[in-house]
Amino acid sequence: MSAPVFLADGGAPVAAVAPGATYTLGGTEGRHAGVVQRKRAGERVDVVDGAGTRLRCTVVQADGGTLTLTVDDVVHEPAPDVVVTLVQALAKGDRDELAVEAAVEVGADAVVPWQSERSVVVWRGERAAKSHARWVATVRSATKQARRAWLPPVDDAHTTKQLAARTRAVVAAGGAVVVLHEEATTPLAAVPLPAATPGGPVPELLVVVGPEGGIAETELAALVEAGATAARLGPHVLRTSTAGPVAVALLSERLGRWG
Numbered sequence: 001m002s003a004p005v006f007l008a009d010g011g012a013p014v015a016a017v018a019p020g021a022t023y024t025l026g027g028t029e030g031r032h033a034g035v036v037q038r039k040r041a042g043e044r045v046d047v048v049d050g051a052g053t054r055l056r057c058t059v060v061q062a063d064g065g066t067l068t069l070t071v072d073d074v075v076h077e078p079a080p081d082v083v084v085t086l087v088q089a090l091a092k093g094d095r096d097e098l099a100v101e102a103a104v105e106v107g108a109d110a111v112v113p114w115q116s117e118r119s120v121v122v123w124r125g126e127r128a129a130k131s132h133a134r135w136v137a138t139v140r141s142a143t144k145q146a147r148r149a150w151l152p153p154v155d156d157a158h159t160t161k162q163l164a165a166r167t168r169a170v171v172a173a174g175g176a177v178v179v180l181h182e183e184a185t186t187p188l189a190a191v192p193l194p195a196a197t198p199g200g201p202v203p204e205l206l207v208v209v210g211p212e213g214g215i216a217e218t219e220l221a222a223l224v225e226a227g228a229t230a231a232r233l234g235p236h237v238l239r240t241s242t243a244g245p246v247a248v249a250l251l252s253e254r255l256g257r258w259g
Contacts (some may be wrong), residue, residue, distance in 0.1 A: 004037065004039075005144045006045060006046070013049070014047065019071055019074055020070070023068075023069045040059060040062055045067070053074065057071050080150075081196035082194055085108065087114050088240075090120075096113070099243075104139050107249070109150065110152050110153050120212070139151070160219050166206070167223055175206070176193060177226075178228065180232075180244075182237050186232065190231075193255065208228065
């Protein structure tokens with residue numbers, strides 16, 4: 001069984017730690033490891049910095065909310081060749097957060113909240129800050145659950161106008177944008193994907209998912225005009241909480257991540 005993952009919070013840069021060193025895991029993550037999960041001497045844990053560095057460690061001592069670890073190995077995991085970004089429309093209840101959680105677990109590299117025309121939920125003022133913080137917390141939890149060394153960033157909420165502008169920029173830079181739509185004629189499996197160029201910029205693949213009420217025709221037209229491709233996920237219409245994760249999983253397979 002793989003070792004549980006904890007995110008480094010402050011302290012010495014993880015990337016500078018060498019095998020054989022002693023590392024102290026404290027703060028929120030230390031309390032979670034020592035108090036909630038009750039890690040004890042001799043058990044294995046991984047500490048990641050969210051930027052690709054993983055410390056494979058053994059617990060030497062657990063003192064309440066602080067763990068003293070011996071670093072057995074240091075692994076630097078490469079950044080993705082193509083950045084897969086989930087653009088998730090805001091949705092009522094916790095369906096948008098469920099989508100983000102599962103998408104990160106299956107491989108999304110970044111997350112963008114989308115204030116779409118038909119989103120019942122509106123991020124504004126104090127609510128926007130609190131909602132964004134919940135998404136960040138959800139991504140952190142999903143990253144740990146999936147044992148990932150890279151922590152996906154959560155962007156600020158985009159309006160459709162901002163998303164169209166980002167679509168143009170992504171496509172111009174050699175990336176691609178896929179808008180999931182039930183009436184699209186192009187299957188997701190046939191959408192051309194961006195390819196990494198050695199020594200060149202890392203292309204981005206945006207996966208756009210609408211809210212429960214669907215993407216408005218004007219929004220779809222604006223994104224397609226900006227260079228996006230409308231694609232059909234499959235024969236069934238999925239909820240907004242499941243469409244994104246399924247698409248990310250299928251695209252990850254096509255990108256060779258699950259080989």
